[in-house]
Amino acid sequence: MKYVSTRGEAPELGFSDALLTGLARDGGLYVPREWPQLSAADIRAMRGLAYPEAALRLLTPFIGGEIPEAALKRIVEEAYATFRHPAVCPLVQTGPSEFVLELFHGPTLAFKDVAMQLLTRLMDHVLTERDQRVTIAGATSGDTGGAAIHAFAGMERADVFILFPHGRVSPVQQRQMTTCRAPNVHAIAIEGNFDDCQALVKAMFNDHAFRDRVGLAGVNSINWARILAQIVYYFTAAVSLGAPDRPVSFTVPTGNFGDIFAGYAARRMGLPVERLIIATNENDILARTLATGEYAMRPVVATTSPSMDIQVSSNFERLLFEASGRNADEVRASMESLRQSGRFTLSADTLSEIRSVFGAERASVAETAETIRDTLAASGYLADPHTATALKAARAEARPGEVMVVLATAHPAKFPEAVEEASGVRPSLPPWLEGLMEEDEEFAVLSSDLKMVEDHISRHGRAALRE
Numbered sequence: 433m434k435y436v437s438t439r440g441e442a443p444e445l446g447f448s449d450a451l452l453t454g455l456a457r458d459g460g461l462y463v464p465r466e467w468p469q470l471s472a473a474d475i476r477a478m479r480g481l482a483y484p485e486a487a488l489r490l491l492t493p494f495i496g497g498e499i500p501e502a503a504l505k506r507i508v509e510e511a512y513a514t515f516r517h518p519a520v521c522p523l524v525q526t527g528p529s530e531f532v533l534e535l536f537h538g539p540t541l542a543f544k545d546v547a548m549q550l551l552t553r554l555m556d557h558v559l560t561e562r563d564q565r566v567t568i569a570g571a572t573s574g575d576t577g578g579a580a581i582h583a584f585a586g587m588e589r590a591d592v593f594i595l596f597p598h599g600r601v602s603p604v605q606q607r608q609m610t611t612c613r614a615p616n617v618h619a620i621a622i623e624g625n626f627d628d629c630q631a632l633v634k635a636m637f638n639d640h641a642f643r644d645r646v647g648l649a650g651v652n653s654i655n656w657a658r659i660l661a662q663i664v665y666y667f668t669a670a671v672s673l674g675a676p677d678r679p680v681s682f683t684v685p686t687g688n689f690g691d692i693f694a695g696y697a698a699r700r701m702g703l704p705v706e707r708l709i710i711a712t713n714e715n716d717i718l719a720r721t722l723a724t725g726e727y728a729m730r731p732v733v734a735t736t737s738p739s740m741d742i743q744v745s746s747n748f749e750r751l752l753f754e755a756s757g758r759n760a761d762e763v764r765a766s767m768e769s770l771r772q773s774g775r776f777t778l779s780a781d782t783l784s785e786i787r788s789v790f791g792a793e794r795a796s797v798a799e800t801a802e803t804i805r806d807t808l809a810a811s812g813y814l815a816d817p818h819t820a821t822a823l824k825a826a827r828a829e830a831r832p833g834e835v836m837v838v839l840a841t842a843h844p845a846k847f848p849e850a851v852e853e854a855s856g857v858r859p860s861l862p863p864w865l866e867g868l869m870e871e872d873e874e875f876a877v878l879s880s881d882l883k884m885v886e887d888h889i890s891r892h893g894r895a896a897l898r899e
C-alpha cells in the first residue's frame with residue numbers, strides 16, 4: 433500500500449514513512465493510493481468479532497505488510513486493553529432509531545484515545561526497528577493534547593510538544609495536559625486560538641530545515657494513521673446494527689474533519705453508509721460551505737464545545753481531493769486561495785459530489801444546552817456538549833426509517849460546568865481521574881510566533897539536551 437499527497441507534489445510513501453511524516457513535504461495530507469475494498473461477505477464476517485479483532489482485520493491492508501502480523505496483533509490488543517469498556521466503543525440506544533456510539537472509554541475520556549493509543553504503539557514499533565527518534569509537535573483545542581500526552585508519556589524515542597490555546601480549553605482538558613511529569617512531554621499555552629496553534633504546527637512542518645533537524649513528526653489528524661484507527665468504529669457500529677444488510681447513517685461532531693473523514697473512508701471501502709451528517713457549533717464554516725459552496729473563514733467564537741472552536745478544518749482537504757476526482761491541481765489552488773484570502777470556492781462538480789454524501793447542521797450554545805436537557809429528560813442519557821451538537825443535528829436531519837448513529841466524542845465530565853448549567857446534573861470524573869484538579873500544573877506560555885516556538889522546542893527536546 434502506498435500513500436499519495438493531496439497536493440500531488442510530494443513523494444509517494446509506504447505506511448511506516450507516512451506514519452512518521454505527518455504533513456507531506458508539499459504541505460498536503462497523505463491518503464492511500466487506493467481504497468481497500470470489502471465485500472458484503474467480508475463485512476458480514478465481522479459480526480461477533482471483538483473490537484481488536486475487527487481492528488486488526490481492517491488495519492492490515494493499509495499497512496501493506498510493513499509490520500509483521502504478530503506484532504500488529506499485539507499492538508492492537510495492547511492499545512484497546514487501555515479502554516475501560518469491554519466493547520471498547522459501545523452503542524447506546526437513545527431513540528427508536530437513534531444510537532449513540534460512545535468513543536470516550538479510553539484513558540483521557542475523549543475519542544482521541546481510540547487513535548492515539550494505537551498511534552503511540554505503531555510509532556514505537558517503527559522507531560525501534562529503525563533505531564530512530566522523533567520530535568512530535570501537536571496542536572490541540574483540548575482533547576488531542578491530553579490523549580497524546582497520556583499515550584506518549586515516558587516513550588524513550590519521542591519528545592512531545594503540545595500547543596493549546598491559552599484560556600480556551602476546559603479546566604479538565606488543561607490539567608490532563610499540564611500535570612504529567614514525564615520528562616518527554618511538554619505543554620505550551622499559545623496566546624491565540626486553536627487555528628493559531630494548528631498554523632504554527634503546519635509552519636514547523638513547512639520549515640524543512642527545522643523539520644529535518646529535530647526529526648519532526650505529527651499526532652494530529654494530518655497523520656494518516658489517526659484517520660485509519662478511526663475507520664474501525666464505523667465498521668463495528670454499523671455491523672452491530674445490521675450492516676451490510678441494513679444501511680446506517682452517522683452524525684459526527686466536527687471540527688478538524690478527521691473523525692467524519694474516517695466515516696467517508698469506511699464508505700469508500702464498501703461499508704453501506706447512507707449519509708454522513710456534519711454537526712458544528714457556532715463555528716459553522718463547514719455548514720456554510722455545504723450550503724453556499726464557498727469555504728469562507730470568520731473569526732473563531734468561544735462556545736461550550738471548545739474542542740470544535742475551529743475555522744481551518746484540516747481534513748476537509750482530504751475530502752476535496754477525493755470529491756474532485758483526486759484533482760491535486762484543484763486542491764492546491766483552493767489551499768493557496770485559503771492562505772491568501774481566507775476563502776475558496778468549490779467547483780460545481782466537487783460540491784455536488786460532497787452533497788451527495790454529506791449533510792450539515794449547526795447548533796448554537798443555547799440549542800446545545802437545550803439538547804443536553806431534553807435528551808436527559810427523554811432517555812436518561814447525559815451527553816457532553818460536543819455530542820449534543822450532533823444529537824441536535826441528527827434530529828434535525830432524521831428521515832423516516834433511517835438508522836442514525838451519533839458519535840459521542842467526549843465524556844460529559846470533561847465539561848462539567850456546561851453540562852450542569854444545561855441539565856442541573858454535575859457529572860463527576862471517574863475514579864482513576866479523581867484528584868486531577870488538585871495536581872500542580874506545569875506549562876510554558878508563548879506568543880503565537882513561529883521562531884519563539886521553534887526555539888522553545890529546540891531547547892527543551894531531549895535530543896537537544898544530549899548534544
Ligand SMILES: Cc1ncc(COP(=O)(O)O)c(C=O)c1O
Pocket residue numbers: 542543574575576653685686687688689690691692739740818841842
Ligand atoms: C470532543 C470532540 N468532539 C469533536 C471533535 C471534532 O473532531 P474532528 O476534529 O475530528 O472533526 C473534537 C476535536 O477534534 C473533540 O475533541
Ligand SMILES: N[C@@H](CCOP(=O)(O)O)C(=O)O
Pocket residue numbers: 571572573574575576577651652653654687688690739740746
Ligand atoms: N478538536 C481537536 C483539534 C485537533 O484535531 P486533530 O484531530 O487534528 O488532532 C482537539 O481536541 O485537540
